Amino acid sequence: xxxxxxxxxxxxxxxxxxxxxxxxxxxxxxxxxxxxxxxxxxxxxxxxxxxxxxxxxxxxxxxxxxxxxxxxxxxxxxxxxxxxxxxxxxxxxxxxxxxxxxxxxxxxxxxxxxxxxxxxxxxxxxxxxxxxxxxxxxxxxxxxxxxxxxxxxxxxxxxxxxxxxxxxxxxxxxxxxxxxxxxxxxxxxxxxxxxxxxxxxxxxxxxxxxxxxxxxxxxxxxxxxxxxxxxxxxxxxxxxxxxxxxxxxxxxxxxxxxxxxxxxxxxxxxxxxxxxxxxxxxxxxxxxxxxxxxxxxxxxxxxxxxxxxxxxxxxxxxxxxxxxxxxxxxxxxxxxxxxxxxxxxxxxxxxxxxxxxxxxxxxxxxxxxxxxxxxxxxxxxxxxxxxxxxxxxxxxxxxxxxxxxxxxxxxxxxxxxxxxxxxxxxxxxxxxxxxxxxxxxxxxxxxxxxxxxxxxxxxxxxxxxxxxxxxxxxxxxxxxxxxxxxxxxxxxxxxxxxxxxxxxxxxxxxxxxxxxxxxxxxxxxxxxxxxxxxxxxxxxxxxxxxxxxxxxxxxxxxxxxxxxxxxxxxxxxx
Amino acid sequence: xxxxxxxxxxxxxxxxxxxxxxxxxxxxxxxxxxxxxxxxxxxxxxxxxxxxxxxxxxxxxxxxxxxxxxxxxxxxxxxxxxxxxxxxxx
Numbered sequence: 001x002x003x004x005x006x007x008x009x010x011x012x013x014x015x016x017x018x019x020x021x022x023x024x025x026x027x028x029x030x031x032x033x034x035x036x037x038x039x040x041x042x043x044x045x046x047x048x049x050x051x052x053x054x055x056x057x058x059x060x061x062x063x064x065x066x067x068x069x070x071x072x073x074x075x076x077x078x079x080x081x082x083x084x085x086x087x088x089x090x091x092x093x094x095x096x097x098x099x100x101x102x103x104x105x106x107x108x109x110x111x112x113x114x115x116x117x118x119x120x121x122x123x124x125x126x127x128x129x130x131x132x133x134x135x136x137x138x139x140x141x142x143x144x145x146x147x148x149x150x151x152x153x154x155x156x157x158x159x160x161x162x163x164x165x166x167x168x169x170x171x172x173x174x175x176x177x178x179x180x181x182x183x184x185x186x187x188x189x190x191x192x193x194x195x196x197x198x199x200x201x202x203x204x205x206x207x208x209x210x211x212x213x214x215x216x217x218x219x220x221x222x223x224x225x226x227x228x229x230x231x232x233x234x235x236x237x238x239x240x241x242x243x244x245x246x247x248x249x250x251x252x253x254x255x256x257x258x259x260x261x262x263x264x265x266x267x268x269x270x271x272x273x274x275x276x277x278x279x280x281x282x283x284x285x286x287x288x289x290x291x292x293x294x295x296x297x298x299x300x301x302x303x304x305x306x307x308x309x310x311x312x313x314x315x316x317x318x319x320x321x322x323x324x325x326x327x328x329x330x331x332x333x334x335x336x337x338x339x340x341x342x343x344x345x346x347x348x349x350x351x352x353x354x355x356x357x358x359x360x361x362x363x364x365x366x367x368x369x370x371x372x373x374x375x376x377x378x379x380x381x382x383x384x385x386x387x388x389x390x391x392x393x394x395x396x397x398x399x400x401x402x403x404x405x406x407x408x409x410x411x412x413x414x415x416x417x418x419x420x421x422x423x424x425x426x427x428x429x430x431x432x433x434x435x436x437x438x439x440x441x442x443x444x445x446x447x448x449x450x451x452x453x454x455x456x457x458x459x460x461x462x463x464x465x466x467x468x469x470x471x472x473x474x475x476x477x478x479x480x481x482x483x484x485x486x487x488x489x490x491x492x493x494x495x496x497x498x499x500x501x502x503x504x505x506x507x508x509x510x511x512x513x514x515x516x517x518x519x520x521x522x523x524x525x526x527x528x529x530x531x532x533x534x535x536x537x538x539x540x541x542x543x544x545x546x547x548x549x550x551x552x553x554x555x556x557x558x559x560x561x562x563x564x565x566x567x568x569x570x571x572x573x574x
Numbered sequence: 575x576x577x578x579x580x581x582x583x584x585x586x587x588x589x590x591x592x593x594x595x596x597x598x599x600x601x602x603x604x605x606x607x608x609x610x611x612x613x614x615x616x617x618x619x620x621x622x623x624x625x626x627x628x629x630x631x632x633x634x635x636x637x638x639x640x641x642x643x644x645x646x647x648x649x650x651x652x653x654x655x656x657x658x659x660x661x662x663x664x
Binding site: 060062065072073074076077078079154156157158160198202203204205206225226229230233476477548558559 | 600601602604605608615618619622623625626628629630632633634635651653655
């Protein structure tokens with residue numbers, strides 16, 4: 001028992017070895033662990049580390065603005081907030097619910113229903129609320145209620161520009177009109193990038209850009225909002241005054257082929273699209289087809305002059321006021337006797353036009369119609385452009401050749417009609433149309449000789465003089481030229497006896513045309529239905545305003561126009 | 575030899591401190607840049623909003639109503655309008 005106290009006791013060697021081995025083993029374990037962490041499991045750890053300070057953030061992109069030709073805004077996106085909830089987290093007291101519902105203008109049971117489905121992780125409570133409402137919702141500090149930023153499109157022009165611009169859906173993608181047609185360039189592409197944030201949430205370093213955000217490009221249209229407003233106002237008044245079903249108007253710049261105004265009635269407010277009907281949405285100028293009636297007469301006549309068949313002074317026998325081909329009879333409203341070609345157009349004689357048309361080969365007429373754009377979509381770059389109906393000449397019967405000369409048996413859209421009239425307004429050139437501002441004079445395809453086009457201008461000017469069908473289209477200070485149209489509407493395969501489409505297509509000033517304006521009024525039913533009475537005044541009002549706004553010099557003396565006495569106006573029936 | 579090592583050590587420490595401080599500066603500047611970019615975006619949004627407001631105030635129908643109603647303006651008679659072309663101005 002004294003050995004231990006008397007001297008040093010030798011510990012067994014194996015204990016020291018054991019400790020050494022244990023320590024070495026511990027080092028090995030540590031080494032292996034660090035090798036495992038550093039080399040084998042590095043991705044996972046790196047990720048965990050990154051998650052502490054690096055963030056993937058979204059770089060928002062805004063949708064491009066739509067401007068008119070003078071830079072006035074027609075469609076602008078501004079940010080709004082959308083309020084959403086995680087139903088399982090949203091434990092709200094009754095008072096809180098009441099407050100939230102009243103702020104968001106929701107019914108209380110509607111809100112309760114949205115919050116009841118706790119299996120869902122994401123429920124929109126209200127999309128696109130204004131920033132001040134969003135702020136007061138945030139101030140409530142409710143649990144499980146969140147917000148995120150969205151964009152909302154505003155249209156300051158409202159119903160005036162509704163059909164041209166169209167609108168976007170709630171997800172900021174174009175659904176109608178220009179918004180849809182130019183979605184690719186207007187729509188921005190949101191990007192994302194990886195950044196490093198500091199303790200306070202400030203971004204201190206840009207690590208990498210995963211996708212560059214691309215803002216949508218602004219788009220400048222050819223529309224002049226002043227002329228547009230004037231056109232819409234005049235059309236709306238006329239449609240109301242004549243108890244018409246609908247109306248459409250388009251104004252073109254003759255030099256550039258740009259669309260200056262394009263309006264439809266009925267319209268809608270694109271900022272508030274509740275209770276929209278299909279009739280309101282229809283862009284009649286571009287998508288609706290109608291049988292144009294007499295407004296088509298100048299084309300057949302121009303072809304006859306071009307081919308040397310006749311001159312404006314050539315006499316055409318229109319007595320006795322009707323003409324029977326096969327078993328169909330063509331009538332004139334006012335039998336005219338022997339008229340010269342200019343008077344056939346001025347008085348809008350169907351019989352005269354039928355005779356002129358029958359003196360030419362079918363193929364030539366078909367070719368002209370096709371070349372001025374009937375039967376093919378006008379390539380405006382607008383959704384839903386109608387091509388119109390122009391049958392191949394091989395299937396024409398003689399009666400159809402005659403009726404097509406005065407615009408029956410063929411259907412066109414208003415934009416096609418206005419476009420075709422640029423041939424007369426531009427010395428025989430058909431100019432390509434554009435809804436986007438070009439600002440430069442366009443070059444077109446030459447379809448008629450300069451002489452023919454000038455002769456047609458002179459004849460179309462006669463048609464709006466007293467004694468013609470459209471004296472109400474005249475304006476003080478400028479010479480105008482144009483043609484009226486009054487066509488029976490097609491219904492159930494036949495023509496409705498009491499339903500009409502009144503139209504007027506013309507241009508001014510007649511000496512050197514600058515604008516083409518086409519007006520169409522669908523089913524005027526307040527007593528008058530003639531194009532010269534219903535549509536021509538709209539033309540006059542819009543053309544006068546447009547010429548004034550464009551600063552076009554006068555080419556006629558500034559004297560009050562003598563108005564034809566009641567009953568003296570020539571009226572036509574197609 | 576030892577002196578040289580000390581010197582190198584001093585240079586190394588200086589470099590390290592320089593690196594840290596320049597990194598710090600870079601981050602500060604970057605966060606400032608970020609702030610300015612956000613401001614630019616906000617201003618752009620503000621511009622859009624103002625453009626919208628200008629369009630709304632300047633609605634042609636509104637201008638017309640005020641011009642004819644409150645201010646009693648009217649379109650001059652065509653006879654009293656002279657249109658001047660740039661070339662013929664003198």
